Amino acid sequence: MTETGKTSDNGYRPQDDGSLRAYLAGLAPVTTLLSGGPADWTVEEVGDGNLNLVFIVRGPAGGVAVKQALPYVRLVGESWPLPLSRAHFEHLALSDHNRLAPGLVPRVLHYDETLALIVMELLQPHIIMRRGMITATRYPAFAEHITTFMAQTLFGTSDLALPADEKKTQIATFCGNHALCKITEDLIFTEPYMIAENNRWTSPQLDDAAKGIREDGPLKVAISELKVKFLSEAQALLHGDLHTGSIMVTESETKVIDPEFAFYGPMGFDVGALIANLLLSYFSQDGHATPNDPREEYKTWVLSQVEACWTGFVQKFLALWDGARAGDAYPAALFANDPDAHRLAQERFMRALLTDTIGFAAAKMIRRILGLAHNIDLEWIEDPHRRAACERRALRLARQMMVERHAIASMGDITGAAAKT
Amino acid sequence: MTETGKTSDNGYRPQDDGSLRAYLAGLAPVTTLLSGGPADWTVEEVGDGNLNLVFIVRGPAGGVAVKQALPYVRLVGESWPLPLSRAHFEHLALSDHNRLAPGLVPRVLHYDETLALIVMELLQPHIIMRRGMITATRYPAFAEHITTFMAQTLFGTSDLALPADEKKTQIATFCGNHALCKITEDLIFTEPYMIAENNRWTSPQLDDAAKGIREDGPLKVAISELKVKFLSEAQALLHGDLHTGSIMVTESETKVIDPEFAFYGPMGFDVGALIANLLLSYFSQDGHATPNDPREEYKTWVLSQVEACWTGFVQKFLALWDGARAGDAYPAALFANDPDAHRLAQERFMRALLTDTIGFAAAKMIRRILGLAHNIDLEWIEDPHRRAACERRALRLARQMMVERHAIASMGDITGAAAKT
Numbered sequence: 001m002t003e004t005g006k007t008s009d010n011g012y013r014p015q016d017d018g019s020l021r022a023y024l025a026g027l028a029p030v031t032t033l034l035s036g037g038p039a040d041w042t043v044e045e046v047g048d049g050n051l052n053l054v055f056i057v058r059g060p061a062g063g064v065a066v067k068q069a070l071p072y073v074r075l076v077g078e079s080w081p082l083p084l085s086r087a088h089f090e091h092l093a094l095s096d097h098n099r100l101a102p103g104l105v106p107r108v109l110h111y112d113e114t115l116a117l118i119v120m121e122l123l124q125p126h127i128i129m130r131r132g133m134i135t136a137t138r139y140p141a142f143a144e145h146i147t148t149f150m151a152q153t154l155f156g157t158s159d160l161a162l163p164a165d166e167k168k169t170q171i172a173t174f175c176g177n178h179a180l181c182k183i184t185e186d187l188i189f190t191e192p193y194m195i196a197e198n199n200r201w202t203s204p205q206l207d208d209a210a211k212g213i214r215e216d217g218p219l220k221v222a223i224s225e226l227k228v229k230f231l232s233e234a235q236a237l238l239h240g241d242l243h244t245g246s247i248m249v250t251e252s253e254t255k256v257i258d259p260e261f262a263f264y265g266p267m268g269f270d271v272g273a274l275i276a277n278l279l280l281s282y283f284s285q286d287g288h289a290t291p292n293d294p295r296e297e298y299k300t301w302v303l304s305q306v307e308a309c310w311t312g313f314v315q316k317f318l319a320l321w322d323g324a325r326a327g328d329a330y331p332a333a334l335f336a337n338d339p340d341a342h343r344l345a346q347e348r349f350m351r352a353l354l355t356d357t358i359g360f361a362a363a364k365m366i367r368r369i370l371g372l373a374h375n376i377d378l379e380w381i382e383d384p385h386r387r388a389a390c391e392r393r394a395l396r397l398a399r400q401m402m403v404e405r406h407a408i409a410s411m412g413d414i415t416g417a418a419a420k421t
Numbered sequence: 422m423t424e425t426g427k428t429s430d431n432g433y434r435p436q437d438d439g440s441l442r443a444y445l446a447g448l449a450p451v452t453t454l455l456s457g458g459p460a461d462w463t464v465e466e467v468g469d470g471n472l473n474l475v476f477i478v479r480g481p482a483g484g485v486a487v488k489q490a491l492p493y494v495r496l497v498g499e500s501w502p503l504p505l506s507r508a509h510f511e512h513l514a515l516s517d518h519n520r521l522a523p524g525l526v527p528r529v530l531h532y533d534e535t536l537a538l539i540v541m542e543l544l545q546p547h548i549i550m551r552r553g554m555i556t557a558t559r560y561p562a563f564a565e566h567i568t569t570f571m572a573q574t575l576f577g578t579s580d581l582a583l584p585a586d587e588k589k590t591q592i593a594t595f596c597g598n599h600a601l602c603k604i605t606e607d608l609i610f611t612e613p614y615m616i617a618e619n620n621r622w623t624s625p626q627l628d629d630a631a632k633g634i635r636e637d638g639p640l641k642v643a644i645s646e647l648k649v650k651f652l653s654e655a656q657a658l659l660h661g662d663l664h665t666g667s668i669m670v671t672e673s674e675t676k677v678i679d680p681e682f683a684f685y686g687p688m689g690f691d692v693g694a695l696i697a698n699l700l701l702s703y704f705s706q707d708g709h710a711t712p713n714d715p716r717e718e719y720k721t722w723v724l725s726q727v728e729a730c731w732t733g734f735v736q737k738f739l740a741l742w743d744g745a746r747a748g749d750a751y752p753a754a755l756f757a758n759d760p761d762a763h764r765l766a767q768e769r770f771m772r773a774l775l776t777d778t779i780g781f782a783a784a785k786m787i788r789r790i791l792g793l794a795h796n797i798d799l800e801w802i803e804d805p806h807r808r809a810a811c812e813r814r815a816l817r818l819a820r821q822m823m824v825e826r827h828a829i830a831s832m833g834d835i836t837g838a839a840a841k842t
Contacts, residue, residue: 159649159652159653164599164602164603164606164652165599165600165603167652168596168597168599168602169596169599171592171593171596171655172592172593172594172596172597173593175589175590175592175593175596176589176593178585178586178589178590179586181585181589182585182586185585185749190749190752190754190755193755194752194754194755196754215759217759217761217762217765218762218765220755220756220759220762220766221762221765221766221769223755224750224751224752224755224756224766225766225769225770227749227750227751228580228750228751231580231585231588231749231750232580232654232655232656233653233654233655234592234653234654234655235653328606328648328652329645329648329649329652330645330649331611331615331645333611333615333617334611334614334615334641334644334645335641335645338636338638338641340638341638341639341641341642344638344639344642345641345642345645345646348642348646349646
């Protein structure tokens with residue numbers, strides 16, 4: 001393992017202000033974009049995520065964001081090593097996303113495999129969507145954009161779009177990202193359901209709820225079934241961490257960032273991550289409401305986005321399915337002249353995907369309340385009693401979603417239940 | 422592509438009597454086993470399969486089987502190229518099978534990557550099980566052996582047994598066998614349900630049945646759902662072609678051969694292949710029966726084997742699950758102190774696997790009657806009317822199995838329906 005500040009044998013070195021200026025000065029596309037020289041630039045380390053260094057570099061003419069992987073989990077420290085190769089997979093995924101969903105992900109200016117470093121366009125004045133939702137900001141274009149992103153990237157890397165040999169080649173490539181998958185496997189699908197050192201929750205207020213989840217047999221079966229899906233079902237290239245902290249927004253633009261957890265997995269994991277984070281925002285609103293800012297209308301808007309995200313995704317995904325495509329699944333030779341069978345196939349596919357989405361969404365909700373990594377939506381509610389009340393409602397819905405996922409027939413059932421929970 | 426009889430640039434050359442003798446004479450483990458010199462050996466090419474050269478070499482002291490991949494599909498000819506790398510994957514799978522199910526697969530004496538050639542122990546007096554069943558031979562040890570093989574190999578390469586990183590490495594490796602997977606994808610999951618040049622059936626007797634299947638919407642949806650599973654669900658290392666032609670038997674021994682279609686796929690595909698071929702044997706018996714050899718008792722035995730294969734497999738698989746294991750699925754931390762949840766998890770897992778098994782079994786039955794490659798169980802019934810009557814009953818059950826696979830609660834329901842079809 002490489003320690004911060006040292007150069008490893010293979011040339012890797014975590015960047016700092018000075019080394020980064022010198023490095024960027026050698027990259028023509030970057031110096032053109034920034035203008036001026038290294039002395040004219042400002043460099044700011046802003047990584048507030050869990051894993052990496054992130055620098056914002058601004059010059060007289062423009063800015064770039066530089067993301068560099070560290071050889072360990074930043075949130076925890078050097079005791080938890082993590083391979084630099086995740087930058088390789090993030091770069092691969094960003095390339096696929098730029099091709100499949102142009103305009104909805106940051107443009108890559110430079111990638112350095114040795115430094116595990118990606119230089120991207122600076123997204124400004126975009127902010128992390130989660131932060132905007134904490135201040136009750138609406139994003140009128142968001143659902144339209146994110147459903148396009150999900151439909152294009154998931155459909156475009158599925159067996160509906162890719163010939164089988166090409167898809168197997170892609171699956172094999174992303175199998176290399178197993179260390180990042182393992183984080184998800186442990187932190188989302190296992191630890192919140194057992195006593196584990198990494199876990200934390202609003203205590204003592206939620207001690208009974210956490211214990212209840214650890215002793216809930218049907219729930220443990222359900223989360224384990226979802227884990228098996230995550231471990232073995234290579235449906236499409238997932239972003240792998242598609243929460244509202246991985247989405248940057250303005251009123252009119254949406255950009256999906258940080259696909260370092262990318263791998264071929266079950267589509268419902270991405271769609272569910274998004275749905276989960278909208279629902280967590282919904283449940284957090286009562287914790288942020290004040291007499292002057294009651295949040296009731298905003299809560300209604302958030303739930304409307306849950307439904308809009310699902311409905312828009314389905315509509316766009318099926319439109320792609322109806323179009324010309326090269327994939328081996330559901331061959332045109334069997335369905336082109338049989339519209340009833342085609343419709344039945346699509347209905348059944350989407351019903352199964354809804355079930356997965358609901359299950360994975362529930363998993364994501366529970367881990368953010370009982371596991372290692374929490375969301376600021378809830379964390380920023382200072383009064384623990386008030387926070388726990390929000391979290392308890394979210395847990396109750398999540399439990400129901402996961403165990404009853406096969407019986408829930410529509411996303412409207414979820415939002416209806418959320419409003420009543 | 423390399424033509425037969427020529428040496429390719431990389432050293433590959435299809436073997437013949439003379440070249441093989443010289444080659445084997447250089448392999449110490451082989452000469453020891455055979456004894457004598459090349460002039461004392463007999464060499465016989467016996468490949469009756471669809472893809473490869475197979476030589477039996479006998480010496481004064483013993484014999485070996487030599488299997489060599491050809492760069493095309495033998496059944497069709499050089500117009501259908503097929504990569505030699507399938508020998509590499511067969512060798513990998515044979516190694517895994519020897520480790521996981523010792524004694525139930527042939528021992529490998531030598532593997533030559535360049536020649537795509539495997540030298541194995543000669544299995545004698547074993548015969549291909551399918552041939553024995555055509556003459557109504559019972560194999561009293563078969564169910565015990567094959568259920569051990571399936572349980573050990575499928576469990577042992579699943580997420581229940583393998584840590585996630587190791588399993589992803591294995592998945593990635595076997596993704597390279599995509600050309601063999603493609604044969605399955607096309608010949609089993611697609612072509613029998615459309616008009617395709619490769620298809621053939623007992624005509625004109627089954628013309629209406631073939632047309633009915635091509636126009637059966639729910640069936641086309643079902644086969645396409647199974648195809649998606651085959652394309653995307655990497656549950657365990659499959660043999661990939663586990664029919665009674667890939668099993669060699671004596672009264673007391675069972676050996677599984679020919680895993681060149683091996684890859685990480687849905688377990689139900691292997692179990693289903695076996696069940697399908699037992700059912701096809703069952704339906705073929707009326708075509709072989711004579712007044713002196715009515716076959717009624719043998720038919721009862723065959724159906725009893727269908728149930729014994731499923732029941733034994735389940736019992737052994739669950740026993741492995743109950744034991745010490747290193748896999749990431751269904752972690753002990755969640756289930757060790759919750760026997761009810763453990764039992765529920767196993768019940769639900771096996772219910773889902775039964776559904777898959779029934780669906781894949783149906784797919785295998787249909788392809789052997791309407792697709793390219795047929796079974797001698799049925800092909801050797803000379804009278805086309807009599808053969809078509811057997812095939813029609815098999816098709817009727819297969820159609821029901823596939824479309825109703827989610828509703829069928831036990832293998833006994835299948836054998837009961839078979840007896841009544």
